[in-house]
Amino acid sequence: MGHPGVELHNLHFERGPHRVESWFLQQIFKVIGPAPLRFTFPNGAEASPPGISPIATVVIRDRWTLAELIADPEMAFGEAYAEGRIQVQGDLVGALEAVYDSSPSGRAERSRYQCLTSAWMNWLQDNTPSGSRHNIHSHYDLGNEFYKLWLDAQLVYTCAYFPTPAASLETAQEAKLDYVCRKLELVPGETVVESGCGWGALALHMARHYKVSVKAFNISHEQILHARRRAVQEGLRGQVEFIEDDYRNVSGQFDAFVSVGMLEHVGIHHFAEFGEVIHRCIGHRGRGLLHFIGRSYKSDFSRWIRKRIFPGAYAPTLAEAMNVLEPYEYAVSDVENLRIHYAKTVEHWLERFEASSDQVSAMYGDWFQRAWRLYLAGSIAGFRAGTLQLFQITFAGARSAPTSWTRAPLYQDIHQPGAVTLWTHATS
Amino acid sequence: MGHPGVELHNLHFERGPHRVESWFLQQIFKVIGPAPLRFTFPNGAEASPPGISPIATVVIRDRWTLAELIADPEMAFGEAYAEGRIQVQGDLVGALEAVYDSSPSGRAERSRYQCLTSAWMNWLQDNTPSGSRHNIHSHYDLGNEFYKLWLDAQLVYTCAYFPTPAASLETAQEAKLDYVCRKLELVPGETVVESGCGWGALALHMARHYKVSVKAFNISHEQILHARRRAVQEGLRGQVEFIEDDYRNVSGQFDAFVSVGMLEHVGIHHFAEFGEVIHRCIGHRGRGLLHFIGRSYKSDFSRWIRKRIFPGAYAPTLAEAMNVLEPYEYAVSDVENLRIHYAKTVEHWLERFEASSDQVSAMYGDWFQRAWRLYLAGSIAGFRAGTLQLFQITFAGARSAPTSWTRAPLYQDIHQPGAVTLWTHATS
Numbered sequence: 001m002g003h004p005g006v007e008l009h010n011l012h013f014e015r016g017p018h019r020v021e022s023w024f025l026q027q028i029f030k031v032i033g034p035a036p037l038r039f040t041f042p043n044g045a046e047a048s049p050p051g052i053s054p055i056a057t058v059v060i061r062d063r064w065t066l067a068e069l070i071a072d073p074e075m076a077f078g079e080a081y082a083e084g085r086i087q088v089q090g091d092l093v094g095a096l097e098a099v100y101d102s103s104p105s106g107r108a109e110r111s112r113y114q115c116l117t118s119a120w121m122n123w124l125q126d127n128t129p130s131g132s133r134h135n136i137h138s139h140y141d142l143g144n145e146f147y148k149l150w151l152d153a154q155l156v157y158t159c160a161y162f163p164t165p166a167a168s169l170e171t172a173q174e175a176k177l178d179y180v181c182r183k184l185e186l187v188p189g190e191t192v193v194e195s196g197c198g199w200g201a202l203a204l205h206m207a208r209h210y211k212v213s214v215k216a217f218n219i220s221h222e223q224i225l226h227a228r229r230r231a232v233q234e235g236l237r238g239q240v241e242f243i244e245d246d247y248r249n250v251s252g253q254f255d256a257f258v259s260v261g262m263l264e265h266v267g268i269h270h271f272a273e274f275g276e277v278i279h280r281c282i283g284h285r286g287r288g289l290l291h292f293i294g295r296s297y298k299s300d301f302s303r304w305i306r307k308r309i310f311p312g313a314y315a316p317t318l319a320e321a322m323n324v325l326e327p328y329e330y331a332v333s334d335v336e337n338l339r340i341h342y343a344k345t346v347e348h349w350l351e352r353f354e355a356s357s358d359q360v361s362a363m364y365g366d367w368f369q370r371a372w373r374l375y376l377a378g379s380i381a382g383f384r385a386g387t388l389q390l391f392q393i394t395f396a397g398a399r400s401a402p403t404s405w406t407r408a409p410l411y412q413d414i415h416q417p418g419a420v421t422l423w424t425h426a427t428s
Numbered sequence: 429m430g431h432p433g434v435e436l437h438n439l440h441f442e443r444g445p446h447r448v449e450s451w452f453l454q455q456i457f458k459v460i461g462p463a464p465l466r467f468t469f470p471n472g473a474e475a476s477p478p479g480i481s482p483i484a485t486v487v488i489r490d491r492w493t494l495a496e497l498i499a500d501p502e503m504a505f506g507e508a509y510a511e512g513r514i515q516v517q518g519d520l521v522g523a524l525e526a527v528y529d530s531s532p533s534g535r536a537e538r539s540r541y542q543c544l545t546s547a548w549m550n551w552l553q554d555n556t557p558s559g560s561r562h563n564i565h566s567h568y569d570l571g572n573e574f575y576k577l578w579l580d581a582q583l584v585y586t587c588a589y590f591p592t593p594a595a596s597l598e599t600a601q602e603a604k605l606d607y608v609c610r611k612l613e614l615v616p617g618e619t620v621v622e623s624g625c626g627w628g629a630l631a632l633h634m635a636r637h638y639k640v641s642v643k644a645f646n647i648s649h650e651q652i653l654h655a656r657r658r659a660v661q662e663g664l665r666g667q668v669e670f671i672e673d674d675y676r677n678v679s680g681q682f683d684a685f686v687s688v689g690m691l692e693h694v695g696i697h698h699f700a701e702f703g704e705v706i707h708r709c710i711g712h713r714g715r716g717l718l719h720f721i722g723r724s725y726k727s728d729f730s731r732w733i734r735k736r737i738f739p740g741a742y743a744p745t746l747a748e749a750m751n752v753l754e755p756y757e758y759a760v761s762d763v764e765n766l767r768i769h770y771a772k773t774v775e776h777w778l779e780r781f782e783a784s785s786d787q788v789s790a791m792y793g794d795w796f797q798r799a800w801r802l803y804l805a806g807s808i809a810g811f812r813a814g815t816l817q818l819f820q821i822t823f824a825g826a827r828s829a830p831t832s833w834t835r836a837p838l839y840q841d842i843h844q845p846g847a848v849t850l851w852t853h854a855t856s
Contacts, residue, residue, distance in 0.1 A: 101827075165833055296759035296826065318760055319750035331724035331817055332746055335763035340830060386826050389759055398724065398814050399529075402768060405593055408839040 033102030056090030078304030196262025200227025461530030484518030506732030528813035624690025628655025685716035
């Protein structure tokens, strides 16, 4: 979808206008819209859209990169940024957000080549049991030392809940863990199954503060090892069992099902299977919570993100996510969109990541450090601009016990884990 | 779907077992499951499922009714109840709820005849502009005096919000109006369009307490007349315009779109059209709220309800409702399921209705009085059992201003209309 409203023939060249660069730039702005960016070209020419003061400068090192950007921007930008052939001087997050904003729908029009490659990639990265192992390993098994550099102390790698915008990341992650427990209305003695438990923070929080017993599944080997160590150190081994296995192999009967940040890795073609697992675990009497990155419109992640960061990942719309729940008549009781909290969460991550960038480069090289910076910055931009959403869905089986009368108790004493007093449902 | 688990050959006949009745009863229990009901037959025989103590007695007056119940229970029960050929002694709501509960999925298996008739009825009652006028007229134009007998003083004919279960209906409806305004985060001076405004209570509440100007649409003539009178009496004519027209003809640009209890009358085949209207009104910058009766699984209303009470009505699942919002990339910010509040609301309505049943019979006859009692009782049962849900969806355009940082402000001072203090979204 082009931007016929922008006078692209009228680009403001500050230095050395050149016919070839001028043409390239017009092509770029056709894709990204009138973003407030200055472009610097291999020959030293500089240009920006007319009448807009630039917030960052995109330096393109060679003509080949320029050509790639035109041919396949979805892949070329990330590749060139990670390799240092493109640099962004100034506010990287702001620049990416500006691009999302200047493209009215957040959806760039894709060429036939891009569509085919994208579908091919989806097929290659399908989340079969072995595909999932590969996809998850490549991201989550990078080494716990790496994630310790920029996550919070508990290593919670999902959207936090900031009671106020000024809350610290540690407070906000603790608040999120508790918020999830409150939404689930956990009662001491209940049983909970967690699908995709990361480094174990939520499972341990539930056990410690809500006195429930938890079976937590994950196929990331590094994460499970860490979680098990924590359970032992914190004396919670009797209450929490960490199991290194695929969600499809989850077995047992539970009062509640919870999955935070895993649905993105299930893949849309496996939603029915995922719903089946939930139903096997909690039947019609249980309840559950799904927390995941979603969309307000159907869209794949960029091919670059799927190639370099999150193979096999897909962020569903709410309608798509219902394919997990509706076949078993689970009734949605609550959906909350926390995208501004995720923007804030990743701002904290990126700040810590930047502070450790030398260490990251030393561990994995400059390419990796730049690629991950771009991924984090792009995530902030996406959550700010609304091309990404964060949905927290609470649901209940057709025969589950009545829930709280209102949501008001969720907002009492949010900082006191375990202190929740639920209103009782008085049936007349 | 039968209930092979129930020993239907072992029905407990208290008096006069008879081969024909016994067979009929087994057929009935195959459809409704092992509900705790006693059946009394034309010949005086009485029976109930074994080992279950009955909570109500269903009196069937003649064999023809019995045969109809077997052939087409979805239609026959309502028809026979309204005509007095079936009576329910004891707790009518409880009896209906027990039937919903004893049928595991809430979905009775339909015969081919029932499926065809249902589809034919959907086609006949399609909500085209003229179809909608007819469908709406037959229910909402029964006369304001009738609704005054059993609704609250403001005539709010949608789910109320009970801050506590003991709140009065008047308080709960006022709280609902305010809750909707808070969820919309209305700011003085803004413009709001309301689609399907009933007797005008919400539009007037928004104007009075939130100082916004409202254009409110409705095709019920009786309702619009009442709403206009109120606007004049309350000195709000400058702020609220009540327009007797179809939602498809809504025009103008607004900050917010709100529709409470109308989506059920749009019909699933017109959801795209409805989304188009919303987009025309608020574009990508506005926000809105949809409040409607929904489902946790795809299902039509019973043919009896569509024939006698709500022609053309359809309660969508969340996934289906997304067909209104996703084409225009509206991001859902909040979904709340208020079904237990709707059960409570209709309990109040039914109590007032029963207290005025002589007047209702005098106005419209016994048939009408019984039919409406059944509709109200069945609604309570449906909301309690979860065969009906009530969804309140808040959504925002891709370029709308940021919303409140958390939902906590929604739960501050819920009883002080207009006193809401929204947290500001601090972008880092």
